Amino acid sequence: MVFLSSPRQIDLTVNGQKYSGRAEPRTLLSYFLRDELGLTGTHIGCIVGKCGACTVILNGKAVKSCLLFASQAEGSEILTVEGLAKGSQLHPIQEAFWEHHGLQCGYCTPGMLMATYDLLKRNPNPSEAEIREGITGNLCMCTGYVNIVKAVKAAAEKMASSPKIGSGELTRRAGKRKSASRPSS
Amino acid sequence: MIPRPFELHSPDTISEAISLLKSKKDSKILAGGQSLVPLMKLRLVSPANLVDLRRIPGLSYIKEAKGHLLIGSMTTHNEVATSSLVNKKCMTLSETASQIGDQQVRNRGTIGGTICHADPAGDIPAAAVALDAELKVAGPRRRRVIKAKDFFEDILTTSLRREEILTEVKVPVLPPKSGGAYLKLGRGASDLATVGVAAVITLDKAGACKDARLGLAGVGSTPIRATRAEDVLKGQKLSDGLVAEAGEKASEMSNPSSDIRGSAEYKREMVKVYVRRAIGQSLRRI
Numbered sequence: 001m002v003f004l005s006s007p008r009q010i011d012l013t014v015n016g017q018k019y020s021g022r023a024e025p026r027t028l029l030s031y032f033l034r035d036e037l038g039l040t041g042t043h044i045g046c047i048v049g050k051c052g053a054c055t056v057i058l059n060g061k062a063v064k065s066c067l068l069f070a071s072q073a074e075g076s077e078i079l080t081v082e083g084l085a086k087g088s089q090l091h092p093i094q095e096a097f098w099e100h101h102g103l104q105c106g107y108c109t110p111g112m113l114m115a116t117y118d119l120l121k122r123n124p125n126p127s128e129a130e131i132r133e134g135i136t137g138n139l140c141m142c143t144g145y146v147n148i149v150k151a152v153k154a155a156a157e158k159m160a161s162s163p164k165i166g167s168g169e170l171t172r173r174a175g176k177r178k179s180a181s182r183p184s185s
Numbered sequence: 186m187i188p189r190p191f192e193l194h195s196p197d198t199i200s201e202a203i204s205l206l207k208s209k210k211d212s213k214i215l216a217g218g219q220s221l222v223p224l225m226k227l228r229l230v231s232p233a234n235l236v237d238l239r240r241i242p243g244l245s246y247i248k249e250a251k252g253h254l255l256i257g258s259m260t261t262h263n264e265v266a267t268s269s270l271v272n273k274k275c276m277t278l279s280e281t282a283s284q285i286g287d288q289q290v291r292n293r294g295t296i297g298g299t300i301c302h303a304d305p306a307g308d309i310p311a312a313a314v315a316l317d318a319e320l321k322v323a324g325p326r327r328r329r330v331i332k333a334k335d336f337f338e339d340i341l342t343t344s345l346r347r348e349e350i351l352t353e354v355k356v357p358v359l360p361p362k363s364g365g366a367y368l369k370l371g372r373g374a375s376d377l378a379t380v381g382v383a384a385v386i387t388l389d390k391a392g393a394c395k396d397a398r399l400g401l402a403g404v405g406s407t408p409i410r411a412t413r414a415e416d417v418l419k420g421q422k423l424s425d426g427l428v429a430e431a432g433e434k435a436s437e438m439s440n441p442s443s444d445i446r447g448s449a450e451y452k453r454e455m456v457k458v459y460v461r462r463a464i465g466q467s468l469r470r471i
Contacts, residue, residue: 115288136288
């Protein structure tokens with residue numbers, strides 16, 4: 001028996017901005033963000049939830065956006081890699097990855113940045129072992145992780161020395177943004 | 186990879202969920218989805234209906250009552266792993282939960298989901314049998330309690346009936362003078378257990394082993410309660426020799442198959458090592 005599962009409307013907040021889009025029940029959140037909302041910063045790397053390239057922050061917690069359906073994120077608040085920088089000013093985590101060359105091809109980087117964001121929110125001053133544990137869900141095929149670990153350490157130091165960029169940032173930004181609904185195609 | 190089409194149902198109550206499971210024959214329960222969604226993407230499983238439990242209130246909690254921890258089935262692994270109550274009352278369980286998958290998976294995956302998925306290499310099922318967990322189940326006619334040792338029947342197969350839903354995991358608080366541990370050999374990051382050992386050791390006033398409970402992950406078609414290893418330890422003053430003998434017995438009881446995680450021989454050897462280490466770690470924590 002064939003079930004034609006029909007698309008339904010999904011409303012959610014991404015990077016402080018309200019979005020509406022349409023998704024079939026089987027549409028994964030990762031594809032919804034990229035194809036329906038046009039937020040292609042979130043990458044899709046593997047097929048089984050191992051690589052972490054699609055990591056986003058869902059209601060304050062890091063998740064792999066390929067391991068849940070878009071309709072399960074209805075009404076939620078999401079932070080993607082596009083939400084880290086303020087205009088042309090990079091987030092300290094992004095700056096640290098730049099300065100320490102915490103990437104080569106860059107494919108894993110969006111997920112790595114979001115996993116780092118989540119780690120530093122839980123643990124603002126992680127040891128090397130804690131950093132490596134914190135990014136176990138994110139695979140990098142290029143770097144061997146050495147520069148990534150350095151970058152996370154440096155990001156922690158940057159964020160500690162600039163108190164305004166702390167864990168309250170997501171909610172503070174969310175409050176300020178105007179709400180704009182993207183017309184669904 | 187995109188799953189085959191399905192209908193997603195999001196009931197608000199347990200009874201509504203049970204009615205859906207009854208009326209929709211080709212259906213699966215969706216808890217955290219961290220095992221089910223990959224299987225659906227690979228199209229190894231293609232249910233026509235998913236019944237998502239996430240909107241049902243009151244399935245996510247951790248509390249203590251009458252010498253037991255009561256954990257709602259939709260409680261996430263990270264909630265269990267970071268709960269100071271679980272850490273204080275049942276170290277084995279919090280250490281098990283903290284070693285599941287990775288941070289992202291632990292944020293979504295649930296204790297009930299992983300138990301019902303019943304992957305023999307799963308971490309929590311081994312802890313559930315070691316801890317004598319009781320599984321509270323809601324069904325169309327009545328609620329019942331299934332003991333963890335009667336729950337796991339085969340690979341990915343449990344004694345849960347099709348229209349039943351696991352609602353609560355009940356775990357006895359570790360008795361005084363007890364230590365617990367979960368030790369896991371895995372292939373690097375976020376994998377299931379090649380070998381996992383959940384342990385609880387309880388000593389009596391004289392320092393002899395009053396009780397020992399050992400659960401093995403990854404070395405059979407279900408999690409294994411290593412009773413013959415426990416019998417070696419019970420009533421004895423524990424020595425290196427006895428602990429090594431327990432490892433041998435646990436290895437004899439295991440029945441691993443060769444797969445990408447290692448050969449059967451290797452896993453049997455690792456059972457010896459990890460049982461020894463898990464007992465040692467438990468003893469150090471008393």
